Amino acid sequence: MKAPRSVIVIGAGIIGASTAYELALRGVKVTLIEAREGAGLGTSYANGGQLSACEVAPWAGPEIPGLVLRWFGRDDAPFRLRPKMDPEQWLWLFRFLLRCRASARAERIPPNLEIALLTRARLAAYERDFAAAGSPLDFQRKEKGILRIFRDAHALTDAERESALITRLGLEQKRLSPAECAALEPALASAMQRGDIAGGLYASSDSSGDAHLFSRAMAEGGKRLGVTFLGNTGVTRILVEGGKAIGVETPQGAVEADAVVIAAGTETRALLAPFGIRSWIYPLKGYSVTLPAPEGNAPEVSITDEARKIVISRLGHRLRAAGQAEVGGYDLTLEPGRARSVMDALEGVLPQTAPLRGEAEYWCGLRPMTPDGSPVIGPVPGVAGLFVNSGHGTLGWTLGPGSAAALASLICDATPQPVLSPFFLQRF
Ligand SMILES: Cc1cc2nc3c(=O)[nH]c(=O)nc-3n(C[C@H](O)[C@H](O)[C@H](O)COP(=O)(O)OP(=O)(O)OC[C@H]3O[C@@H](n4cnc5c(N)ncnc54)[C@H](O)[C@@H]3O)c2cc1C
Structure with missing residues (x-):
């Protein structure tokens, strides 16, 4: 297929906004279509903030079935299964269980890492581009590392063993004693003393x-x-003529283009379903x-608390903690008990946050998750000019800009992108 002159990108989260930007950089006329008012208001709105190339292992692993069973029925469970009368859920769970093996987890680390490293490179390039355009890219980035x-x-020794693969692939992770953890991040002093x-x-x-x-800045930069x-x-629908995507249908009318990229997060499923895919x-x-x-003792280093199953990131004058994983359908109701358990966990590790509890803002979002913990990036089989860039699950921030750059190259440069073949939909 020759390079398209115009492309529609559906969805303006981290993934869609970056994809639109990367395509525009390559001279394509892009239309970025978003159901909400602005960019980054879906799952990309209030995530854990970590750009964690060193933690790209899939969620599925040998310990997960046991953890789900151990926590079954508990309101504050960090992992929760809510069975639904939905064959989609059962098929997904079946595939997911098949991936709960150490070898399956290790298999996805090298391809995920490659995209995470591409993200690092693309973020540096965007920062340069935006500065040159006189509008610095500000997303309250902290380059202070991540401490697990x-x-x-x-558990530490097991994690160190698992991280050896990442270390062999070139990213160093250092084991620290409790005192070294507190020296690196003084906000952890009280947890260390206890x-x-x-x-x-x-x-x-x-x-x-x-x-x-x-996401907002990338949409503006675009x-x-x-x-x-x-x-x-x-x-509402992707328009196809003669086996080729020619545009999309919206309540405001049709929009035409030479190619379409679906970056609609968890809604990707509904947009692909009419094609039997x-x-x-x-x-x-x-x-x-x-x-x-x-004030005075907020962390600078991003933290993953492996026992409490939360991540913590400093975002300017704010602190964010995120966690919980529930396989329970598309319901976005915020359950106060579940939300509070993230706050409880944060307070457990950083007691200095307790007086600020009254000012806490709670949020929930749906990670678009594949069973094997890698996104789906590439052409949609059987429909020329239709592409997907979605399913980044727990790693959308870490893999987003890298996924966008690799897909834009695949669409525009007409050269094979070997980095992308492990992410094609055909792998399922
Ligand atoms: C609690 C939590 C913590 C997380 N922490 C981290 C972390 O620390 N590090 C990390 O790497 N990842 C993290 N993630 C994962 C990351 O946030 C997601 O993978 C990422 O936001 C997914 O981005 P997206 O662009 O695919 O989806 P979204 O941000 O949901 O964007 C999709 C967009 O498509 C739009 N859309 C959908 N359907 C249509 C349609 N038909 N027409 C037009 N528009 C449509 C939606 O409105 C939405 O804006 C976390 C996620 C959660 C929930």
Whole structure:
């Protein structure tokens, strides 16, 4: 297929906004269509903020079935299964269970890591491009690394063993004693004194930042490159003629283009269904809490608390904690008990946040999750000019800009992108 002159991108989260920008950089006329008013208001709105190349292992692993059973029925369970009368859920769960093996987890680490490293490179390039355009890219990034803390020394040793693969692939992670954890991040002093930290793994090259601010900035940056943004416009159908995508249908009328990219997060499934194609993307609900950063002793380093199953990132004057994973369908109701348990976990590790509890803002979102923990990126089989860039699950921020750049090259440069073949839909 020759390079398209015009492309529609559906969805303006991290993935769609970056894809639109990358296509526009390659001289394509892009229309970015978003059902909500602006960019980054879906799952990309209030995530954990971690750009965690050193933690690209899929969620599915040998310990997960046991953890789900152990926590079954508990309101504050970090992992929860809510069975539905939905064959899609059962098919997904079946595939997911097949992936709960150490070898399956290890298999997806190298391809995920390659895209995560591409994200790092693309973020640096965007920062340069935006500065040159006189509008610095500000998403409250902190380049202070990510520290994983463990309460249990065995869990730390297991994690260190697992991280050896990432280290062999070129990213160093350092094992730290409890005192070294607190020296690196003084906000953890009280947890260390209570004997709550058995040690840590520190990835100094990782970083964190606000994905909502980023998505918004990329949509704005795209406009500078000529991207047309259509907000409050839900795509109802992809238009196909003679086996080729020719545009999309919206309540406001049809929009035409030479190619279409679906970056609609958990809604990708509905847009692909009319073609008889299963996306293998299912929602994994998560919660976050955002509050003012406690003055004087807020963390600078992003933290993953492996015992409490939360991540914590400093975003400017705010602090965000995120966690919880529930396989329970598309319901976006915020359950106060589940939301509060993220706050409780944050308070457990950083007691200095307790006085700020009253100012906490709670949020929940649906991670677009595939069973194997890697996104689906590439052409849609059987429909020329139709592409997908979705299903980034727990890693959308970490893999987003890299996915966008690789897909834009595949669409525009007419050269094979070997980096993308492990992400094609055909793998399922
Ligand atoms: C609690 C939580 C914590 C997380 N923490 C991290 C983290 O620390 N690091 C990390 O890497 N990842 C994290 N993630 C995952 C990451 O946030 C997601 O993978 C990412 O936001 C997905 O981006 P997206 O662009 O695919 O989806 P979305 O942000 O949901 O964007 C899709 C967009 O498509 C639009 N849309 C849908 N259907 C249509 C339609 N028919 N027409 C037009 N528009 C449509 C939606 O309105 C939406 O804006 C976390 C997720 C959660 C929930």
